[in-house]
Amino acid sequence: MEHPIWNGRDGEVDWRPVDPRLVWVRLINLALGAIPLTVVAAVLSTWWWGARFGILVAACALVLIAARVVAIVRAVRVWAYAETGEHLLVRHGIWTRCLSIVPYGRLQYLDLTADPASRLFGLTTVKLHTAAATTDATVPGLAPAEATALRDRLADVSGARTEGL
Amino acid sequence: MKPAAAGMDRMHPLTPLVKGVRSFWFVIAAISWQGFARLGLERGAMIVAAFGVLGLIWSWIGWYVTGYQVADGELRIADGILTRSRRTIPVARLQAVDVVRPLLARLLGLAELRLEVAGGAKTEAPLSYLTLGRARDLRRELLAASRPEAAAADDGEAVLEPVAAAAPLVMVPARRLLAAQLMTPQILFLPIAVAVTVWLFAIDPDLSILGLAGMFTAVAGILFQPVKEAFVNYGFTGSVTDDGLRIRHGLFEQRQQTLPLRRVTAVTIRSPLLWRPVGWVRAHVASAAYSATNAGTEAFSGRSLLPVGTRAEAAVITAAVLPGADIDGLVYRGLPRRARWRAPLRWRFFGVCLTDEHYAVRSGRWSPTEAFVPYGRILSVRVTQGRWQRLLALATVHVDLAGTISVSTAARHRPLSEAVTLARDLVRRSQQNRPVPPG
Known part of the structure; x- marks a missing residue:
């Protein structure tokens, strides 16, 4: 993995990556938001300022979308979680x-x-x-069986040692 | 309309009077001077009287249907005229108890009891009004019952020992309070703002009439703030009793706040730039009771541990609130030289220190701030690393606590390997110093 220091000493932490299909989920959400927006922006700018401008706007939008796609692919690849005896670890983020x-x-x-x-x-x-x-620990992209298993395990261990505050 | 449920106590019978008078002022404010001028004094007075009587009747009905009861480790409150509501508050979840006495209530010997529970956006259960003695008894009863030992005892019956009247640890003289309030940026810039407006007025009198009027309003507003602060914090004393930290303050509206020490999540000390020549500091205490939403309003002063005082006073009260904390005996670990590329002006001022019981963090060049967190109150830990930090192999360790705290508890720009070790260390220590589970 590209940042060993986050992984703990001597592989004591067993990182589990999130499901790679999360990339597709994020890409679909991106497409649903960005494509209509791009089309509308391109059509409107063609209408107001001419075809050249419309193409320019569309090109800019496509570059942004491409950058976002790369970010999504890389972000999903590094997103991982690990359970140890005492706590749950989540790591994410590329920037x-x-x-x-x-x-x-x-x-x-x-x-x-x-x-x-x-x-x-x-x-x-x-x-x-x-x-x-301020606690920020989210594990996206888990298969339902894995998610419910994680939930049950967490409910079990936290129930056994609850103190809340 | 039903009377308060069986077995429940009512508030003090003078309650509707105190509450009704409040609606009286609302009516006067609503009609305003203009309204009075148009209506004439006599008719205006009649309208005010009519609304006042209605308000009294409404308050009386409200009082009639409101009841409270402490039983089985729970506080039960029933109220509501049109929509009946019954609330049950587990006493073990109690975070803090405040006794508030507005001026009118004080004249009548009454007090309001406010219970703070964790995560509540507002004060969960105001009991208003009780006699002062009853409010104090109830406070003692509730605080005793909220102790973990009490919950473990037979049938939740709390043992009531008389609370020793502790000598105050800190007292803030009124003169210092006012002086400190005058040493704020707003007040210091006031002469400049006035001078500019007067100068503009001299240049072009016609244009600046509005500006002048605006200035008077602004000056009044700016001056009002320190005066209000001085009133609110008048007679500030802090002490530690068996019940926990007890703070009292207020000139017209007196408040007495009690925060069990095991509920304290952090103590922060700040030395504002303008106070540094005289060596004054301000200390706050954070707890889950005083959450974000009421931090902005009245309970803001409720989190104050020391509105203005010397560092020695801050040290005394901090040591009392966080047993074992010695704020001047800490050796902060600084940052490596490379951190100056990330925080060129401030890098020398960041520091962390791990003592046996607390995590201490320091930051800030102009107005240095320090935060002290007992390990047992740390809920989760995060290590983050931004793009620039990555180039310098630095990382920030964030410590997540319940409640809102005005000062950052993050250890910023630590060397990466140290940051990861620090995070693991904090988590491990937070596990070892786990508080006793309630109930």
Whole structure:
């Protein structure tokens, strides 16, 4: 992996990557948002300022979309989580890297969500909440079996050692 | 309309009067001077009286249907005239108890009891109004019942020991309060703003009439703030009793806040630039009770541990709130020289220190701030690394706490390997210092 220091010493942490199909989920969501916007912008600018301008706007939009596609592919590749005996680790981000460590005992509740694009691929997002609003530990793109298993395991261990605040 | 449910206590019978008078002022404000001028004094007075009587009746009905009860480790409150509501608050979840006494209530010997629970956007259960003695008894009862030991005891019956009246640890003289409030940027810039407006007026009197009027309003507004702060924090004393941290302050509206020490999530100390010549600092205490939404409003002062004081006073109160914390005996670990490329002006001022019980972090060049966090209150830890930080092999360690705190608790721009070790260390220590689970 490209950043070994985040992985812990001597492979003591067993990172599990998120499902690679998450790339498609994110690309579909991107396409749903960006393509209509690009078309509208191109058509309007053609109408107002002429065809040359319309092509320029469309080209710019395509470059931005391409950059976003690359970012999505790379971001999904580094997004991973790991369970240790005491806490859950989540790492993500390519521009700003982030490693979250959440002790099981501090877990308040879990959110399982699946947007329509995720449901196409049968993927689920698990979000961990503690009593702190700033806790940021989200694991997207889990197969339903894996997500529910993770949820049950987390509910088990946090139930065993709950103290909340 | 039903009376308060069986077995429940009512508030003090004078409650509708105190609450009704409040609606009285609303009516007067709503009609305003213009309204009075148009209606004539007599008719205006009659309208005010009519609304006042209606308000009194409404308040009386509200009082009649409101009841409270402490039983089985729970506080139950029933209220609501049209929509009945019954709330049940587990006492073990209690974060803080405030006794608030507005001026009128004080004249009548009454007090309001406010209970803060974790995560509540606003004060969950104001009990208004009770006699002062009843409010104090109830506070003691609730705080005693909220202790983990009490929850473990038989049938939740709390043992009531008399609370020793502790000598105040800090007292803030009124003169210092006012002086400190005058040493703020707004006040110092006031003469300049006035001079500019007067100068503009001298150049072109016609244009600046509006500006002049605006200036008077602005000056009044700016001066109002320090005066209000001085009133709110008047007679500020902080002490530590068996119940926890106890803070009292207020000239007209008196407040007495009690925060159990095990609920404290952090203490922060800030030395504003303008106070540094006289060596004054400001200290805050964070807890899950005073959350983001009420930080902006009245409870802002509620988080104050020391509105203005010397560093020695801050050290005393911090040591009392976080046992074992010695704010002047810390050796902060600084940053490597390469961090100056990321924070050229401030890099020397960042520092972290791990003591046996607390995590301490320092930052800021002009207004240095320090934060002290007991390990047991750390909920999660994050390590982040931005693009520039990556080029310099630096990373920031964020510490997530319940409640809002005005000062960042992040250890910024640490060397990467140190940051990862620090994060693991903090998590491990937070596990070892886990608080006792409630109930």
